[in-house]
Amino acid sequence: MAENNTITFYDLQLASGCTISPFVWATKYALKHKGFDLDIVPGGFTGIMERTGGKTERLPAIQDDGKWVLDSWLIAEYLDETYPDRPRLIGSEGEKILTQTLENWLWKTAIGPWMTCFIKSYRDRSLPQDHQYVTESRERMFGNTMENIIIGREDRLPLVPPQLELLRTALRQQKWFGGDTPNYADYRLLAVFLFCASVADTPVLTEDDPLRDWIDRGFDLYGGLGRHEGMSPLFGLKLREGDPEPFVKDAAKMGGGLVSRNTGPKSTSEETAHLKGEKTTA
Numbered sequence: 585m586a587e588n589n590t591i592t593f594y595d596l597q598l599a600s601g602c603t604i605s606p607f608v609w610a611t612k613y614a615l616k617h618k619g620f621d622l623d624i625v626p627g628g629f630t631g632i633m634e635r636t637g638g639k640t641e642r643l644p645a646i647q648d649d650g651k652w653v654l655d656s657w658l659i660a661e662y663l664d665e666t667y668p669d670r671p672r673l674i675g676s677e678g679e680k681i682l683t684q685t686l687e688n689w690l691w692k693t694a695i696g697p698w699m700t701c702f703i704k705s706y707r708d709r710s711l712p713q714d715h716q717y718v719t720e721s722r723e724r725m726f727g728n729t730m731e732n733i734i735i736g737r738e739d740r741l742p743l744v745p746p747q748l749e750l751l752r753t754a755l756r757q758q759k760w761f762g763g764d765t766p767n768y769a770d771y772r773l774l775a776v777f778l779f780c781a782s783v784a785d786t787p788v789l790t791e792d793d794p795l796r797d798w799i800d801r802g803f804d805l806y807g808g809l810g811r812h813e814g815m816s817p818l819f820g821l822k823l824r825e826g827d828p829e830p831f832v833k834d835a836a837k838m839g840g841g842l843v844s845r846n847t848g849p850k851s852t853s854e855e856t857a858h859l860k861g862e863k864t865t866a
């Protein structure tokens with residue numbers, strides 16, 4: 585399998601050559617995690633059926649020594665099953681379910697609103713031959729014109745960062761969702777930010793967002809896989825008066841007993857003193 589350690593990868597690209605789809609981004613990282621070289625078949629939204637010889641209308645898709653595998657999750661599972669001696673992507677069925685749960689939440693929380701802010705640059709950055717299809721299909725999806733969909737985006741953008749505290753809480757405790765090293769959960773979640781950077785024509789997170797460390801490390805993986813020149817900066821969102829705090833800055837609000845481990849009274853003495861209204865040394 586995988587002659588010359590190379591797998592054929594059907595990409596979904598913008599005019600700059602940058603990958604756009606979160607599904608496709610996650611698969612790109614999955615193949616690298618498994619140590620493969622990619623033979624990239626370039627292309628955009630139109631002509632997927634022609635490029636894949638009628639095999640699929642959706643991407644990603646891969647061909648491993650002639651064997652077709654479709655769908656980002658099925659590809660990840662195929663890679664773990666077929667190459668068990670290489671680093672695993674998904675540790676267990678439970679890990680997969682939790683990752684999918686978290687990913688669903690992140691799509692609703694971030695991709696949903698970001699799509700309504702960047703739908704126009706998503707179309708404008710697509711390949712010229714894709715413009716008409718992207719306009720018509722996305723306007724049908726939203727039931728509105730691109731120009732109308734983006735109205736009020738400056739009010740919606742600052743509402744997203746405070747909603748991402750769940751990710752920050754996890755990443756204050758560990759380096760990656762995979763622990764010491766990244767796993768498929770990291771790639772699925774990073775893919776949302778990779779997608780955003782491929783279409784965002786204005787930053788979505790503040791310069792000092794604590795997510796920056798994980799996002800930067802993720803984009804740098806595998807020789808800077810997430811650093812395509814067609815991508816835009818994610819950090820630099822300027823807040824206006826009245827916008828909500830973008831992330832939790834007060835350590836006391838960072839999770840308490842949910843994130844600290846009870847190893848006996850010493851470990852909880854400060855919290856207990858606070859609960860009893862006693863003065864603490866800290």
Ligand SMILES: N[C@@H](CCC(=O)N[C@@H](CS)C(=O)NCC(=O)O)C(=O)O
Nearest residue numbers: 605607629641642643644655656657
């Ligand atoms: N369940 C599939 C979903 C793939 C999918 O929907 N891909 C989109 C890109 S985000 C696509 O190919 N769209 C083609 C189109 O919009 O015509 C997977 O996980 O791979």
